Amino acid sequence: xxxxxxxxxxxxxxxxxxxxxxxxGGFGGAGFPNNLIQALALKGTKDITAIxxxxxxxxxxxxxxxxxxxIAHVIASFPGPHSTYFQEQLAAKKVTLELVPQGxxxxxxxxxxxxxxxxxxxxxxxxxxxxxxxxxxxxxxRCILEMPIxxxxxxxxxxxxxxxxxxxxxLAARNFNPIMAMAATTTIVEVDEIVPVGSIKPEHVxxxxxxxxxxxxxxxxxxxx
Amino acid sequence: MPDKMRLTREQIAQRAALELPDSAYVNLGWGxxxxxxxxxxxxxxxxxxxENGILGMGPRAKPGEEDYDLVDAMKxxxxxxxxxxxxxxxxxxxxxxxxxxxxxxxxxxxxxxKGDLANWKIPGAKGSGGxxxxxxxxxxxxxxxxxxxxxxxxxxPKIVRQCTYPLTGLACVDIIVTDLAVIDVKPEGxxxxxxxPGWSIEExxxxxxxxxxxxxxxxxxxxx
Numbered sequence: 336x337x338x339x340x341x342x343x344x345x346x347x348x349x350x351x352x353x354x355x356x357x358x359x360g361g362f363g364g365a366g367f368p369n370n371l372i373q374a375l376a377l378k379g380t381k382d383i384t385a386i387x388x389x390x391x392x393x394x395x396x397x398x399x400x401x402x403x404x405x406i407a408h409v410i411a412s413f414p415g416p417h418s419t420y421f422q423e424q425l426a427a428k429k430v431t432l433e434l435v436p437q438g439x440x441x442x443x444x445x446x447x448x449x450x451x452x453x454x455x456x457x458x459x460x461x462x463x464x465x466x467x468x469x470x471x472x473x474x475x476x477r478c479i480l481e482m483p484i485x486x487x488x489x490x491x492x493x494x495x496x497x498x499x500x501x502x503x504x505x506l507a508a509r510n511f512n513p514i515m516a517m518a519a520t521t522t523i524v525e526v527d528e529i530v531p532v533g534s535i536k537p538e539h540v541x542x543x544x545x546x547x548x549x550x551x552x553x554x555x556x557x558x559x560x
Numbered sequence: 561m562p563d564k565m566r567l568t569r570e571q572i573a574q575r576a577a578l579e580l581p582d583s584a585y586v587n588l589g590w591g592x593x594x595x596x597x598x599x600x601x602x603x604x605x606x607x608x609x610x611e612n613g614i615l616g617m618g619p620r621a622k623p624g625e626e627d628y629d630l631v632d633a634m635k636x637x638x639x640x641x642x643x644x645x646x647x648x649x650x651x652x653x654x655x656x657x658x659x660x661x662x663x664x665x666x667x668x669x670x671x672x673x674k675g676d677l678a679n680w681k682i683p684g685a686k687g688s689g690g691x692x693x694x695x696x697x698x699x700x701x702x703x704x705x706x707x708x709x710x711x712x713x714x715x716x717p718k719i720v721r722q723c724t725y726p727l728t729g730l731a732c733v734d735i736i737v738t739d740l741a742v743i744d745v746k747p748e749g750x751x752x753x754x755x756x757p758g759w760s761i762e763e764x765x766x767x768x769x770x771x772x773x774x775x776x777x778x779x780x781x782x783x784x
Contacts, residue, residue, distance in 0.1 A: 362612045363635045413690035422687050432688055438653025438696035445650050458699040461730040506629040510612050513648040
């Protein structure tokens with residue numbers, strides 16, 4: 336069996352080098368890999384390109400990495416009204432932003448996961464999102480070309496993993512996590528519980544183990560909140 | 561002539577709720593649209609879609625019963641109705657963009673006579689702004705209703721010939737419900753369907769930045 340279980344959060348993020356492109360799961364306060372984010376803050380990786388729906392809530396979630404000036408560029412859909420550290424850094428031109436419609440953010444990551452070199456969509460046609468993008472008419476509709484978003488790492492939050500890395504998620508904490516798991520080269524998941532292989536019914540697996548490379552049980556660990 | 565009346569935000573939501581057909585799959589945006597869930601007509605049952613991956617979202621969770629893994633797109637703890645389901649973000653927007661949502665209701669800063677919508681950024685406002693799901697929803701909902709005040713606080717029309725604010729989508733709005741009127745966006749222009757009690761069509765036209773068509777008279781707005 337391929338060894339995917341890491342005994343510590345620090346070990347799970349130990350090789351993330353400066354300049355890495357990292358996806359972060361979570362939406363609406365649910366499903367954020369908050370413990371892995373804190374481990375990454377401690378490690379001090381710099382010049383990160385972050386791919387995330389939001390840009391943190393004060394110093395919570397991704398806010399911690401903005402507070403520590405670890406992020407240089409962010410691809411996001413809705414930075415959020417309380418993304419104070421991000422907004423400060425954006426105003427000071429210490430971080431750059433690419434705003435992407437939420438569903439298109441998903442599909443660009445999914446294109447990367449699926450080995451597709453982009454797709455055409457009507458979303459954003461005629462808006463500032465379309466500036467600089469190839470436009471053509473398909474089935475009578477104006478469309479723009481959207482390109483895949485790749486990442487070196489995905490940091491995600493699951494509820495339960497088996498020892499192979501099959502994942503389930505709790506309630507609406509699923510959100511971006513399964514998509515990012517598929518899109519990144521290396522997917523690191525923090526879970527509440529690691530269970531023996533076979534404990535999760537095959538038909539209940541949401542993210543199959545092939546997409547998961549490192550699993551760490553975060554509940555009850557040092558950073559857990 | 562009765563006193564001129566402006567609908568409250570709740571009354572705008574009540575009026576917009578009358579546009580939801582029974583059994584529809586519905587997405588509600590921030591602001592006035594979010595109030596619609598509390599103002600559904602008694603004989604109408606709809607299924608609420610939340611863009612963070614819930615179908616069959618129920619009312620807000622009661623104090624003491626909140627679960628912060630079960631929230632809507634505004635971070636508010638919610639409940640589920642029987643038959644609800646969860647799915648990931650890509651499927652949540654596959655539903656909005658792919659024409660699977662029957663009715664979406666969004667807030668708006670400006671709507672043009674062609675049904676262009678601007679609702680995500682005010683020019684010159686501080687900060688990054690944020691798009692969220694609005695562009696996907698605008699592009700793909702079978703029917704898009706916009707709820708907003710008819711004019712800005714400064715008195716400028718929000719229904720205009722051409723949007724000057726950053727756009728959310730082109731020719732996407734079907735119905736506009738304001739504190740003063742219900743307006744259908746037709747290929748030939750804006751058709752005034754109802755006006756708030758006490759207002760004449762001429763008075764309403766003065767507060768509207770694009771020509772309004774009407775059938776000679778417009779009935780009073782209905783709201784429970």
